[in-house]
Amino acid sequence: MNTYSEAMEWIHSRLKFGINLGLDRMEWLMERLGHPERRMKALHVGGTNGKGSTVAFCRSILNEAGYDVGTFTSPYIEQFNERVSVNGIPISDEEIISLANTIKPMVEELESSKLGSPTEFEVITAMAMYYFAELRPVDFVLLEVGLGGRFDSTNVVYPVLSVITNIGMDHTRILGNTVEKIAYEKAGIIKDGVPVFTAVKQDQAMRVLKAEAKEKAAPFFQLGIDFSVSQYEPRATGERFRFTGNGRELDQLELSLMGAHQIENASLAVASLLYLKDANMISLKEQHIRTGLVKAYWPGRMEMISKTPMIIVDGAHNPEGLRAFVATMKQRFPGKKLTVVFAALEDKDLGSMLPLLKELGENIYFTEFDFPRAAPADKLKKVSGIAVAKVEKDWQALLKRFIPLLNSDEVLAVTGSLYFISEVKPAIVKLLTNHPA
CATH class of the missing domain: 3.90.190.20 (Mur ligase, C-terminal domain)
Structure with missing residues (x-):
């Protein structure tokens, strides 16, 4: 493939394989690519709504603190390339071409195996992981779950932290038609010993998440229990609120994203990154949080x-x-x-x-x-x-x-x-x- 249009045509040709949840094909691709998923410091973000906004808040705060941050998100709003970005800047057309040419021979080999053809999302996920581990190494990668969690192609990663934003009745034909069933699939991103932050509200969903976290000995932090928001005040161009948690109170935090639900997404980002700070994994100042929240931008959401x-x-x-x-x-x-x-x-x-x-x-x-x-x-x-x-x-x-x-x-x-x-x-x-x- 020599042109961007050829690369995109090949990537989109995978759409005919639809949604085919499971990790066998991704694990095969990761092995052939030298296990890029093991060479990333990843934050894994799942949930029904708010994943992209939470990623945007985390990315913006980490950028303010001086870190290089890769993001893998879906779907795109303005251009396909934004699905794989570094510091908010989508990768170039030339990098898409290079990645497609790297992955294509492996995809063709995989197609002829008993595992069968990888889907479009699996191909793009593999491209992103190879890019962040090999072509453009970054300090942190923020990975947004595509669908569900347990069998989503991003779930080959072993992150430093997991986030589950909320749980709602979406993709019920695939994930199940009850809150408990959907929660079970979302809980699949919880890993052994890896801390989990969540804004899930339903008691029945929370029971499922807590049971999974207990089984995996994963520290568990819940909005409204372990950290909280208060003094909510809508502003002309965003929101204002107080964050309490991680032994801190941060007054008059401001967002440029509109909607009361965005303060929950922002609080997940703040609590998660303060945890990493307290674990000496990042250096983070209050001003980084304040400026990062205000600068955070996520297209197509209010x-x-x-x-x-x-x-x-x-x-x-x-x-x-x-x-x-x-x-x-x-x-x-x-x-x-x-x-x-x-x-x-x-x-x-x-x-x-x-x-x-x-x-x-x-x-x-x-x-x-x-x-x-x-x-x-x-x-x-x-x-x-x-x-x-x-x-x-x-x-x-x-x-x-x-x-x-x-x-x-x-x-x-x-x-x-x-x-x-x-x-x-x-x-x-x-x-x-x-x-x-």
């Missing part, structure tokens, strides 16, 4: 991409995410005329999600986008039960028509699938560039 007119994009792709979106919009924009544009994948729990939008008023538009599992706009309206909602199948035409007419007392929020947001965000930016306020 992201205000325009103030005038006010336009927000948010990847609220499951019931928990949509509840957080609705709560944030109601808290942030009382008295504003709100318009919501929504699209989702058909395999999500639409019956639990869509009725939540009723709380945001009558200006709801259901749309659809070009993606294999995207739900038809007509179906979204039917499932929502929102009789006054509108169906607009062509979201590009809707935005072209709507954005130039937005007034100062109006807010446009585009939400739903992260794959949808990855298409919408650049389109909105282009529209705003061509038709500035």
Whole structure:
């Protein structure tokens, strides 16, 4: 492969193998690559929602403390390369080409074995681990779990610390249809003796996590018990709160990410990194934490991409995410005329999600986008039960028509699938560039 487009075409060709959970293929690839997963200091981040934001907070704080940090996240919002980044900067097209050429012969050999063909996510995970261990060694790698945990391809790593953000009813066809079953899969990232930090709230899920941690003799730290947040105060461009934990109180910490749920993600990052500091694994000052939290940025999560007119994009792709979106919009924009544009994948729990939008008023538009599992706009309206909602199948035409007419007392929020947001965000930016306020 000589070009970026050839490399991407090969990587995406793996999509036809779908989701195939299990670690045998990854372990085979790791052995052939010289076990890069053993040459990284990794923080492993799992959970239903908030993984990416927690990674962003950790990365930003560690950067402020002077550390080189690699991140592996999914999906991407603006460009594929951002899935593998160093200090927030996506790897180059040339590095993608090099990695694809390194991995491809091994993938072809693996395909002919009894283990079978690796999936796209397995290929990308292997590329990332090889990159951080061999081509661009870093001080720490923040690995975001792709799906579940126990049999996710990232779970070949033995991290210095594990984080489980929360647990919700997502990917139930694969992970199970109860909180306990999903918690069991998420708990799979807990390793022998490796400390675990979590913001999980449900008692039944917590019992599962604690049992796994006890069996693995893993120190266990829970939001609301071992560390906490208080004095929450929404700000014009983010949030403010107090963190208490690790023998410290940090007053008036500020975030640039919006939403009360983000202070939970931030507290997980702060508690985790203070633990590493107390274990003499990192050098960390209070100012690193304060500045890192303010600078932390994560695209597509309650992201205000325009103030005038006010336009927000948010990847609220499951019931928990949509509840957080609705709560944030109601808290942030009382008295504003709100318009919501929504699209989702058909395999999500639409019956639990869509009725939540009723709380945001009558200006709801259901749309659809070009993606294999995207739900038809007509179906979204039917499932929502929102009789006054509108169906607009062509979201590009809707935005072209709507954005130039937005007034100062109006807010446009585009939400739903992260794959949808990855298409919408650049389109909105282009529209705003061509038709500035």
